[in-house]
Amino acid sequence: MNQSKSGLFITILLVVLLGACGGGGGGDSASSNGDFITVGRIDGFGSVYVNGIKFDTSHAQYQVDDEQSYDDSSLAVGMKVRVEGTVNQDGTTGVADIITYDDDLEGPIDSGSLVKSGETATLTVLRMAVLVDANSTVFDDGASFDGLAEGQEIEVSGFFDGTQIVASRIELQNDSDSDYEIKGTVTSYDGSEITLVLQNGVVAGPFPLGSSVDLDIPADPLGLFVELKLDNSGGSLEVVRIESDDSDLIDDDDQEVSLRGIVANDGSGGLSVNGVLFEVTPDTYYEPESLEGSISAGMELEVEGYMQGDILIAEKVEAEDGEIEIEARVSGVQSSDAKNGTITLDLGNSQSLDVMTDNSTLFEDSSDFDQDGDGSFNLDELMDGDYVEVELRRMGDLYVAISVEREDESSATKIEAPIEAVSDHVSVTLVGAVFTVYEATEYELDDDHTDADTFFNQVSVGDRAEIKDSDWDGSIEEIELERSGS
Secondary structure (H helix, E strand, O other): OOOOOOOOOOOOOOOOOOOOOOOOOOOOOOOOOOOEEEEEEEEEEOOEEEOOEEEEOOOOEEEEOOEEEOOHHHOOOOOEEEEEEEEOOOOOEEEEEEEEEOOOEEEEEOOOOOEEEOOEEEEEEOOEEEEEEOOOOEEEOOOOOOOOOOOOEEEEEEEEOOOOEEEEEEEEOOOOOOEEEEEEEEEEEOOOEEEEEOOOOOEEEEEEEEEEEEEEOOOOOOOOEEEEEEEOOOOOOEEEEEEEOOOOOOOOOOOOEEEEEEEEEOOOOOEEEOOEEEEOOOOOEEEOHHHOOOOOOOOEEEEEEEEEOOEEEEEEEEEOOOOEEEEEEEEEEEEOOOOOEEEEEEEEOOEEEEEEEOOOOEEEEOOOOOOOOOOOOOHHHOOOOOEEEEEEEEEOOEEEEEEEEEEOOOOOEEEEEEOOEEEOOOEEEEOOEEEEOOOOOEEEEOOEEEOHHHHHHHOOOOOEEEEEEOOOOOEOOEEEEEOOOO
16 A cells, blocks of 8 residues: 555544534533534444444435435445534434535546546546545445546545545446536526536536526526536536535534534635634644644644634644554454444464544445445454454554455555664564564565665664565565655
8 A cells, every 4th residue: 555645534533522512532521502513424324423423313304416315325435424413422422413415526537637646546527626545535336446437427525625626435427327517616607608617726618508407596696606417418518407505515603513624725824624714723622732733735634613604613623644554354353332442453473453443433345245235334243354454543552443444355464654663684663563574575665676785774763664464474575665755
């Protein structure tokens, strides 16, 4: 694996709500008074998990792609949703009243736009820019990172980072579906054609309006953010519906808000997350503490607080990026409920690592064991010997999982993490485990193959390394080093 998150989710995730805004990650008590709004990615089912909260959906109403739905079957892991409801005193459970989902983009991958680099890809759909990550983007309905191709018609859900949609979910469109969707701000409209400026600043259009177009906009929509539904059945795009849309899923009068997304500069010195401007105060709580004074564009954060006009006043800011990635076999599972527990990873040579999971952990199932087809799993479904890919971060002496993806059997253990110790020409230590080198070990330094002498002359504690142990014996077949600033 390459270090390709660049602030991408996920995967990763969100813990509890702070004091007045409804959360207790720092030991404060949560509130269940008043309506609570959260916008984030669906991380699991058995109820619905969003932003670290397990929402009871037994009486929820669903609005999915502008249509009423009746249960969780219309939702899927990786979808960015808005949940309206209440949160209990524990800060990790609640009740959903309304769950809203609307994809961000739907259409063909533009010719000449697809560029892959390692485990990330950039592309455009109807000229809107999209960033895809092989590890953190959820793929469904036949979509896959390797299978991305120009002309392929996809549906995208994700978080806008100021220049592009960072895809949290991609699925293939049905071959018989000729409807496309695109969102932007109206720059021209005369009743017969409409032109938009997309969120990435690109002009799209003009698009002709069909003879029976459905209009859900004022007579003069200039400057309005809208969604266009386009039909391609006749061989050329034609607008069949225009409706007012919400670019950030947040209202100015929302009082208890939990919002997850990618930090972007607003161009005037301010910062936004998922398109919502936010401000920190002297009372803002940070997790980790090192976030204070160091928030910058590209980070993935959860921001909790309340709306003051169109600005989110942050009461808690939490980083959602993982610093460690591991692919390994499971050697033990302990759980207190569906998502809270500990997964023990077999690192080879009688070494193991305990990884904590909670309501904010994304559980994704890409294996043949996903019998119910919902793309997710619970801890009681995870068995010894299952192979998983885990993204996690270290919190003191604990390792906390941001995401856990169950995969089909693999023959190697892979770890990408900061080096904790080095023994010259003998071993390196990552996540507390010692991995030895031997005569057949292959070395790579800043993307170039090298020898053991050169490697150990330049490696330092704190450098980020990726190792591969093909036979689980604690010895390294391949080690790759990517140094800071290289």
